[in-house]
Structure formats: C-alpha cells, structure tokens
Amino acid sequence: MKRFGQVIKVKPGKADEYIRHHKAVWPGVLKTIKECNLSNYSIYFKDNMLFAYFEYTGKDFEADMKKMAEDAETVRWWDVVKPLTEPLDTRQPGEFWANMEEVFHID
DSSP states (O other): OEEEEEEEEEOTTOHHHHHHHHTSOOHHHHHHHHHTTEEEEEEEEETTEEEEEEEEOSSOHHHHHHHHHTOHHHHHHHHHHGGGEEOOTTOOTTOSSEEOOOOOOOO
16 A cells, blocks of 8 residues: 655635535546545645545556546546646646655554
8 A cells, every 4th residue: 555645736716616526526536536446535625725645555556547537527527626726836747736755654
C-alpha cells in the first residue's frame, strides 16, 4: 500500500460549488475509484486549498490511473469539477493535483 497526499487550489468564488459537488459524487465515479485500487480517500478544504489523501493498494499505479482516465463517467465528472480548480505553479510536469512528499507517518 502506498499513501498519497496531493494539493490544488480552488478558484476564487468556486469553493461552495466544489464542495456541493463532492457531497454527491456520482456513483459510477465512486465505483471507478474503488476499481482502480484507491481507498481511504479524503479531500479536505482550507483557505481555497484542497488537500487529498488516499491509499493505493494495487500493483500498477500507472495502469490504474490510465483506466480511470478512460472511464467515460469519470471524464464527465472531471469536466464538471476541474474548471473549479487551479493547479499549483510548482507541480511537476504531468501533474494536475500536485503530489506532496510524506515527511511523517505513524500507524
């Protein structure tokens, strides 16, 4: 299992809409998240910033992310929520949400 922490900004004036959408995530999107081996998935909000945490339990992260990106309902979901966000300038090439470095963990 690998833990991920990611961060992204919410565009000014779009936080309420982003939060509203995430109170009712489409069932097909939730199904795909689970089928792609993501679990314990949470998104937190503070000061127009979003922090996501999830655990990956699969064997091929790249293949699972490709599968997610090819799911039609997930793509439609992203078309709704992505315009509400603004990636960090400091993200790595190819990232939308910026991956964070884990500096501490205890079970």
